[in-house]
Amino acid sequence: MGWIANALNSSIGKKFIMALTGVCLLLFLIIHLINNLTLYGGPELFNTVVKNLEGIKPLVRVIELILVLIFVFHIYDAIRVWYGNKKARPINYKINASAENSTLFSRTMIWSGSIIFIFLVIHLRTFWVSFNLGHPLAQSHNYYEIVVQAFRDPVYSLFYVVAIILLGFHLKHGFQSAFQTFGWNNNKYFPMVRKLGDIYTYIMVIGFASIPIYFLFFYGGN
Amino acid sequence: MEEKKLNLTLKIWRQAAPDAAGGFQEYKVYVSPDSSFLEMLDELNNELESQNLDPIAFESDCREGICGTCGLVINGHPHGPIPKIATCQLHMRHFKDGDTIWVEPFRAKAFPVIKDLMVDRSAFDRIMEAGGFISVNTGSVPDGNAIPIPKDIASEAMDSASCIGCGACVAACKNASAMLFVSAKVSQFALLPQGQPERYRRVQAMVKKMDELGFGACSNTYACEAECPKGISIKNIARMNREFIKAKVKTEEIDV
Known part of the structure; x- marks a missing residue:
């Protein structure tokens, strides 16, 4: 089995893991967004959706565990790759023209990723912990109200929107980068991959960021 | 017709040996726009040698863009700011009078500097x-x-x-x-x-x-x-x- 470890520890292997876990996370975000958008259907719809998920708890737990593993590998390999890459150039250039030969998104993946990670921790604290670990509103199945209360805080909402924009940075590069890493690049469909990545990114950013903006500015509620 | 020569300031990385500490040194040159980048360095080296100073070490061979020997990082671009040419094919007409040009060696752990702008x-x-x-x-x-x-x-x-x-x-x-x-x-x-x-x-x-x-x-x-x-x-x-x-x-x- 040593050959598998060797393959996955090579420079291409590490990137392959990054791309594979990245694509899994791209798919997860679609499901997450669809769930979130049910908030626009009002308290009843959203609470029913969450309650239905409660009904298939064991399955949700398994998926959550897989998701955690995907995140762990994505982050672990990101740090390994980043550290190795830093070591490959011990002395930096005095003048660097990187802005003229590459995109900002591609050069800042570790930083957009790091902030998304911090966001993820806070985000889990706000919603996952409240939904799962006995928040009084969760016990009465009023999950919608938890969301309303969270986004009532302008600081939290602002942080949420900023994190989503950085997620957009990450996705814009990551989407096409994953295809390139898998070796799926040719003249016929790579331009399409790039387009698709951009469309995906815009949908994700607008979709996720609209929710705190809606609750902060447009939700009359109580 | 008299060509208009360029006054340029070069900031060139000088490093005496692989393990020596390096730094940028400033040179003023007065150069023809028809001169190539490497010819400009040749002229500068002639002048340094005439003053008994150590010439700037850089690599070149064919000087027609096919051997891959030359390679300098010029203003942050490997082979200079013009796309799809090697350093030896870069001409001074692409620079403006009064420009400051930073010249560095390729920087990578796997490409250690031998001397000045030469890397292994x-x-x-x-x-x-x-x-x-x-x-x-x-x-x-x-x-x-x-x-x-x-x-x-x-x-x-x-x-x-x-x-x-x-x-x-x-x-x-x-x-x-x-x-x-x-x-x-x-x-x-x-x-x-x-x-x-x-x-x-x-x-x-x-x-x-x-x-x-x-x-x-x-x-x-x-x-x-x-x-x-x-x-x-x-x-x-x-x-x-x-x-x-x-x-x-x-x-x-x-x-x-």
């Missing part, structure tokens, strides 16, 4: 030794059309083979990754029938050597493609990734 790129030779060849039996010249190759495949292989191994991709990459170079070499063989017998062993051996030598991984920023004097496409990197993954999955050999 023998790491590329180590990668080639690991698999960048085809094993053939010696004998008489093979028949011209014995192996049919479609024109577009031949062209694609030729595009990959046009890599001159200068190392600008490593210099441009934020990770000092050699993926563009290695992938071009992997591709030129993987595309052609002659490369098939060693196809999967080659890609694994070359990638392994590349990793051992301390080059970084690929972040797909595509800076390498933008700075490559020969316009080698990042499609080669995709092909190498494909070849590597295929090799790991398909072949039985485990110790490559």
Whole structure:
């Protein structure tokens, strides 16, 4: 089995893991967004959706565990790759023209990723912990109200929107980068991959960021 | 007609020896716009030598953009700001009177500085030794059309083979990754029938050597493609990734 470890520890292997876990996370975000958008259907719809998920708890737990593993590998390999890459150039250039030969998104993946990670921790604290670990509103199945209360805080909402924009940075590069890493690049469909990545990114950013903006500015509620 | 010469300030990296501390030194030059970048450095060196000063060490050979020996980072661009040319093909007419030009050596752990602007790129030779060849039996010249190759495949292989191994991709990459170079070499063989017998062993051996030598991984920023004097496409990197993954999955050999 040593050959598998060797393959996955090579420079291409590490990137392959990054791309594979990245694509899994791209798919997860679609499901997450669809769930979130049910908030626009009002308290009843959203609470029913969450309650239905409660009904298939064991399955949700398994998926959550897989998701955690995907995140762990994505982050672990990101740090390994980043550290190795830093070591490959011990002395930096005095003048660097990187802005003229590459995109900002591609050069800042570790930083957009790091902030998304911090966001993820806070985000889990706000919603996952409240939904799962006995928040009084969760016990009465009023999950919608938890969301309303969270986004009532302008600081939290602002942080949420900023994190989503950085997620957009990450996705814009990551989407096409994953295809390139898998070796799926040719003249016929790579331009399409790039387009698709951009469309995906815009949908994700607008979709996720609209929710705190809606609750902060447009939700009359109580 | 009298040509208008340029007054330029050069900030050039000087480093006496591999382990010595280096730094930028300033030189004022008065140079013809028709002069090439390397000719300007030649003139400057003549002047330094006439004053009994140590000339600036830099590399060059063919001076027509095909040998891959020259390579300076000029204002942050390997081979200077003009795309798809080598340093030796860069002319001073692309600069303006009064410009300050920063000249640095390629910077990568795998390319240690020997002196001033000269770096040791023998790491590329180590990668080639690991698999960048085809094993053939010696004998008489093979028949011209014995192996049919479609024109577009031949062209694609030729595009990959046009890599001159200068190392600008490593210099441009934020990770000092050699993926563009290695992938071009992997591709030129993987595309052609002659490369098939060693196809999967080659890609694994070359990638392994590349990793051992301390080059970084690929972040797909595509800076390498933008700075490559020969316009080698990042499609080669995709092909190498494909070849590597295929090799790991398909072949039985485990110790490559």
